[in-house]
Amino acid sequence: MRLSKSFIPTLKENPSEAVIPSHILMIRAGLVRQLSAGIYSWLPLGYKVLRKIMDIIREEMNNIGGQEFHYPALNPKDIWEQTGRVEAFGDILFHVKNRDYVLAPTHEEIVAFHAKGEIVSYKDLPQIWYQIQTKFRNEPRPRSGVIRGRQFIMKDAYTLDKDEAGLDVGYELHDKAYRAIFDRCGLKYFVVGASSGAMGGSKSEEFMVKSEAGEDTVAYCESCGYAANVEVAQSNAQPIERENESKEIFDIHTPNVKSIDDLCAFLKINERQTAKSRIYINDDKPVLVLMLGNDEVNETKLTNVLGGNVRPAHPDELKEISGADAGSIGPIGFKHKIIADLLLKDGNNLYSGANKNDYHIGGIDLMRDVPNIEYHDLRIVKSGEKCIRCGSQLDVFKAIELGHIFKLGTKYSEALGVMFLDETGKEKPVVMGSYGIGVERILACFIEQNYDDKGIIWKDPLSPFDIHLIGLNMKNSLVAETTEKLYNDLQKEGFEVLFDDRIEGSAGVKFNDADLLGMPIQIIVGEKNLKENKVEIKNRRSGNKKVVELEKLIDSLQEIF
RNA sequence: CGGGGAGUAGCUCAGCCCGGCUAGAGCGCUUGGUUUGGGACCAAGAAGUCGCAGGUUCGAAUCCUGUCUCCCCGACCA
Missing domain, CATH: 3.30.930.10 (Bira Bifunctional Protein; Domain 2)
Known part of the structure; x- marks a missing residue:
């Protein structure tokens, strides 16, 4: 073309x-x-x-x-x-x-x-x-x-x-x-x-x-x-281990403690001693979802477990459901269904929200204090966790x-x-x-997988053309005649050829367009090389250039393809 | 849906905050000439109802209100 x-x-x-x-x-x-x-x-x-x-x-x-x-x-x-x-x-x-x-x-x-x-x-x-x-x-x-x-x-x-x-x-x-x-x-x-x-x-x-x-x-x-x-x-993230003795439940005043990170810093405890609460609405009924530490709820897994429609509760619904705002919600005294992630199974001596603003509760024993709790895999896997199959590090990406x-x-x-x-x-x-x-x-x-700062880099079989044929200075009759002949000969050999036969346009314009469009092979015909009856072949991907004799061009190309 | 950004010439953008002469630049385009191995140069030129509607004002690309469109982030992380 x-x-x-x-x-x-x-x-x-x-x-x-x-x-x-x-x-x-x-x-x-x-x-x-x-x-x-x-x-x-x-x-x-x-x-x-x-x-x-x-x-x-x-x-x-x-x-x-x-x-x-x-x-x-x-x-x-x-x-x-x-x-x-x-x-x-x-x-x-x-x-x-x-x-x-x-x-x-x-x-x-x-x-x-x-x-x-x-x-x-x-x-x-x-x-x-x-x-x-x-x-x-x-x-x-x-x-x-x-x-x-x-x-x-x-x-x-x-x-x-x-x-x-x-x-x-x-x-x-x-x-x-x-x-x-x-x-x-x-x-x-x-x-x-x-x-x-x-x-x-x-x-x-x-x-x-x-x-x-x-x-x-x-x-x-x-x-x-x-x-x-x-x-x-899934990953093989380990569940928490139940401690031998369960403490009694106790209240803690925790002003301005909203997140698990705040809580851990405030009480100088480990994330694995905390249970984060999130409230979802499952077909109009509230459900408290307990997660270990900063684990995030995987809403797809949650939906599969609960069935029906599942959505997070709106912030203004939280107080009515639990008695507290976000940051102070927990399982103790919660009046609706409670489910928890498997990593929390039968955990004790845990800290969570008190369902009273600015208060948390310690010494929670899920076995003792939360009857009818159900455990399911509900968490989102994080980068760096161990593979569930082989134990190597998992990579999480888009x-x-x-x-x-x-x-x-x-x-x-x-x-x-x-x-x-x-x-x-x-x-x-x-x-x-x-x-x-x-x-x-x-x-x-x-x-996305085949480009550089100059443009696209096609490869067979998706490349729109096999060869980008460039005639530099098409006003020069030798360049014009040579490229016209090459254009025909290459097509006869079965190559799909894009022929830059534009009379206007400097060498730079043509080179840059060729790199942008990205055909795998460029054949560059200019006066300089033609004086010695030679043309240049450039590999778009590697950038490698080779000057070959005009007669040997087709043979050189056959080697490449 | 929520939040952020943008809409001015074919493209990329400046001008807007602080209203005021004929609305600008680069690229592209047209014509003529010079150039021709990495986005050339000279000269002349065409091209925009400043997204749309309304308002304020002697005067609006610029201020106000509404509306449409496009781009980005997020989809209620206690």
């Missing part, structure tokens, strides 16, 4: 709307332009990369027997009401104003709709259905460019099986396909166990890329590969979710009546799995 005739608008300065490197570079290199918050137009160069990614996805999905569909984005609302997901998605679901339609944020319902009545026998199963399609989610806060948008391209796949064993097979196939896709795209990623959240279902795993721009927090063990979303992550695979089970098939007859003539619900990849996130994550 000739740069002089292409729409590849590059920017010298960083755009004000972008913060993370991939976002900045995608705008500067002319891959995307923003239309509105979380809504982007793909420009030709960006879309060329996106198509390469989609081709890889298609190949790998077809490899595991996937069949490509294209479902509508515009869906009748009533089908979403049948599965209860109009309410479950809430404000995230886009509603059409002048007809009872919604814009689909995912497609379980539509897959189930089409399966119903057509998948009627165990002989029709299994099926793997997938599509690459635009999804709509009314994100309250889009961010980081295309990483979280209100409109985005997703590869979503669905397996239909007659039983759990079949689902296991489909799940494993997707696990394999996803690894192949991300490997081929050249990404460094890892796989974590995850909470299935609002999707329902049992097992689920996320494919993640480490990044400051990530929205998930992950615990990862370098030495054994243990990786889990902090929503479900990550971007590239893909997610779920074992759904029969939630949607039962809700929508997707039934088949098994070998014995018995009617059963189809067992479903659901699998998604954020297509644009692959591109953004690739750039």
Whole structure:
């Protein structure tokens, strides 16, 4: 492609709307332009990369027997009401104003709709259905460019099986396909166990890329590969040990002592002698959650334990529920349900709030003083704690979710009546799995992992072009003739070539644009080297340059590729 | 939703606090010329209802009120 005739608008300065490197570079290199918050137009160069990614996805999905569909984005609302997901998605679901339609944020319902009545026998199963399609989610806060948008391209796949064993097979196939896709795209990623959240279902795993721009927090063990979303992550943090003798309960006046740190400093005690209290509202009923020291409550774990809706109590509700404000709340005399983290199990001689402002209580014995207390794993794992599997240090960091695979089970098939007859003539619900990849996130994550201060550094097979051919001073007839011939010859050899044939523009402009756009190989043709019948090859990643004879150029390139 | 920042030329921004001549700069763009191995130079030029609406004032980019949009942080850590 000739740069002089292409729409590849590059920017010298960083755009004000972008913060993370991939976002900045995608705008500067002319891959995307923003239309509105979380809504982007793909420009030709960006879309060329996106198509390469989609081709890889298609190949790998077809490899595991996937069949490509294209479902509508515009869906009748009533089908979403049948599965209860109009309410479950809430404000995230886009509603059409002048007809009872919604814009689909995912497609379980539509897959189930089409399966119903057509998948009627165990002989029709299994099926793997997938599509690459635009999804709509009314994100309250889009961010980081295309990483979280209100409109985005997703590869979503669905397996239909007659039983759990079949689902296991489909799940494993997707696990394999996803690894192949991300490997081929050249990404460094890892796989974590995850909470299935609002999707329902049992097992689920996320494919993640480490990044400051990530929205998930992950615990990862370098030495054994243990990786889990902090929503479900565990460590081998040790429970407190019960002391031989329990003291009697006693009150302590603790003016202006609000936090556990304050309390420890004030009483000169260890964090592991304290129990922090937090009050949650579980379906209108208050629950006191006791944590060891400064451990934080993992609300996902808490929700899984309690069921129903769980939210932290508002500050103005605290006094009515407990008799005290934040900082002085505790288990003694608390009139509602109390649950505690496992690390506190059967602890004694503990300090906690007195449910009276500016007072704490010491000598608490959870066995003696708090009847009916329940213990669960409720804490958030912290960096530096020991891995639950191998005992090495865990690293906790942010990550971007590239893909997610779920074992759904029969939630949607039962809700929508997707039934088949098994070998014995018995009617059963189809067992479903659901699998998604954020297509644009692959591109953004690739750039996050492959750039320098000059720009993007592509590599095969995502690179939009193999070679960036630069003609310096195209007014010089020898340069012009040589580059024109090279442009044709290289394409005949099967290379995709971006040809900077612009007549205007100094050498510096062309070099900088080439570095910004980031094709793996640059071929630089200038008068100086041409006098000796030579041209220069530059490796974008290493920066290494080599001057070769014109006749040997193709051979040199063959060695590189 | 809560908090913070921003909206002035295609882009990046100054001017606003403390109202006052024709609203500026750099980059980009157009024309002509000189240049051509790391974002060149000279000359001439086009380009902005200062986000929108209302108000205060003799006078508003600047002050006040409302509103829209965009970016960032957070999602109630006792």
